[in-house]
Amino acid sequence: MKNKVYLVILIFCICPFIPYAQEQKMSESEIVIFKQVVREVSRKIKTLSTDFVQYKHLDFLSKDIESSGKMVFMEPDLLQWQYIKPYNYSIIFKSGKILINDEGKKSAVDVGNSKIFGKINKLIIGSISGDLFDDEEFAIFYYKNKNNTITKFIPKDTNLLKYIKQIELTFDKDDATVIQVKLFESSEDFTRIVLKNKVLNAKINDSIFNN
Amino acid sequence: MRKLTTLYLIISSFLVLVLSSCSTLNVVKDYKSVNLETTKFEVPYFSNPEIDYVYKANITVYGNELSGIFITKKINDTIHRVVFTTEFGNKLLDFEISETNFKINFIVDALDRKILINTLITDFRLLLRKNYVVKKQFENNEYKVFMTEDGKINNYLFILKLDNTLRKIIYATKRKEKINLTITSENNSFATKISIQHYNIKLRIELNYLQTQ
Numbered sequence A: 001m002k003n004k005v006y007l008v009i010l011i012f013c014i015c016p017f018i019p020y021a022q023e024q025k026m027s028e029s030e031i032v033i034f035k036q037v038v039r040e041v042s043r044k045i046k047t048l049s050t051d052f053v054q055y056k057h058l059d060f061l062s063k064d065i066e067s068s069g070k071m072v073f074m075e076p077d078l079l080q081w082q083y084i085k086p087y088n089y090s091i092i093f094k095s096g097k098i099l100i101n102d103e104g105k106k107s108a109v110d111v112g113n114s115k116i117f118g119k120i121n122k123l124i125i126g127s128i129s130g131d132l133f134d135d136e137e138f139a140i141f142y143y144k145n146k147n148n149t150i151t152k153f154i155p156k157d158t159n160l161l162k163y164i165k166q167i168e169l170t171f172d173k174d175d176a177t178v179i180q181v182k183l184f185e186s187s188e189d190f191t192r193i194v195l196k197n198k199v200l201n202a203k204i205n206d207s208i209f210n211n
Numbered sequence B: 001m002r003k004l005t006t007l008y009l010i011i012s013s014f015l016v017l018v019l020s021s022c023s024t025l026n027v028v029k030d031y032k033s034v035n036l037e038t039t040k041f042e043v044p045y046f047s048n049p050e051i052d053y054v055y056k057a058n059i060t061v062y063g064n065e066l067s068g069i070f071i072t073k074k075i076n077d078t079i080h081r082v083v084f085t086t087e088f089g090n091k092l093l094d095f096e097i098s099e100t101n102f103k104i105n106f107i108v109d110a111l112d113r114k115i116l117i118n119t120l121i122t123d124f125r126l127l128l129r130k131n132y133v134v135k136k137q138f139e140n141n142e143y144k145v146f147m148t149e150d151g152k153i154n155n156y157l158f159i160l161k162l163d164n165t166l167r168k169i170i171y172a173t174k175r176k177e178k179i180n181l182t183i184t185s186e187n188n189s190f191a192t193k194i195s196i197q198h199y200n201i202k203l204r205i206e207l208n209y210l211q212t213q
Helices: A002-009 A028-043 A113-130 A160-162 B002-028 B114-128
Strands: A046-056 A065-074 A078-085 A089-094 A097-102 A103-111 A140-144 A148-155 A166-170 A176-182 A190-200 B032-034 B040-042 B051-061 B064-074 B080-085 B090-099 B102-105 B131-139 B143-150 B153-160 B165-172 B177-186 B190-198 B203-209
Touching: A002 A113, A028 A140, A028 B090, A046 A113, A078 A113, A103 A113, A113 A176, A113 B131, A148 A160, B002 B153, B064 B177, B080 B114, B090 B114, B102 B114, B114 B165, B114 B190, B131 B153
Parallel strands: none
Antiparallel strands: A046 A065, A046 A190, A065 A078, A078 A089, A089 A097, A097 A103, A140 A148, A148 A166, A166 A176, A176 A190, B032 B131, B040 B131, B051 B064, B051 B203, B064 B080, B080 B090, B090 B102, B131 B143, B143 B153, B153 B165, B165 B177, B177 B190, B190 B203
């Protein structure tokens, strides 16, 4: 059960959306070029570190719950997600293991070759790097507005769909990197993660991926 | 015959006396019984519909540790909405609870177990309940204790005399303590730290208030 719960913690959520009024659907040719550019940028990412601010929106609350921290990715699949405010909590994805540090209390979960873990890892890394364009896994919709390109992913896997109705990635038009991730659990409730101060391909000491 | 009836009455009275004293003795055995100063007690925590109550939750259950975010808000006169999410923000559990009703809006498969749900109903009713009818009162130098009766269950509310704040609730049957809920509060209106310790199962829930903005 513990493993399952930890796996579920990684599963993000979504819903059917109504595009914003100012959003326009991209044309087929725009989509082809956009995917090509994102894949190119994503391919060049050896390391990525970024600050993030997370807003948990629950419709019945008067304010979103705000938390913030740092995220570090090193190819091919090392990822550290660290919350600094309002609590110290980090989670590391490393070689089939999830390492957790909850206010100094350390634990590890071995997820081995779990298929679902593979999917989730790919999903998180894909969300950050932008390369999530897997038509077999998702129904994908492309929109643009004045400053950004917005892609919406609806999982085809019914198990995943129970937890994630939709993932929405917002890309900066200038450098084709992800600036916001929005995970919908339902039409009313979602998690919005804004990425800031992104640094690409800086040297990162891989000891940060130890718990 | 009359002698027998008298004997029976004496024994019965004695038994009633012993049993009734047993029913409260464990929890408040070092406290003296005093006259009721009130018949109603209102818990001030979690009752302001304007406040989003957000806590970091750490749960230890049979040696396994889980953590996440506990969120609750009073959504009308009788109902609290309660959501438990992971630190990432994804929902594990979402329900509405009142003193008489319980409705699940969402639960992940891993937690969808009747025994777990029933435990949570008891815990959160105890945590979020506002009104109590006081039946007995006890005290020692430090605390006064209001005892309430709910069928087979007695709740003992421990009020610190120094600042008149509710610091502890013991949920017990006539014979046994079942749950011990302790509270650290600010200005008697806001609970900053809560601990819910079960005695019949190995379960402990700790909630620490999060200043999220």
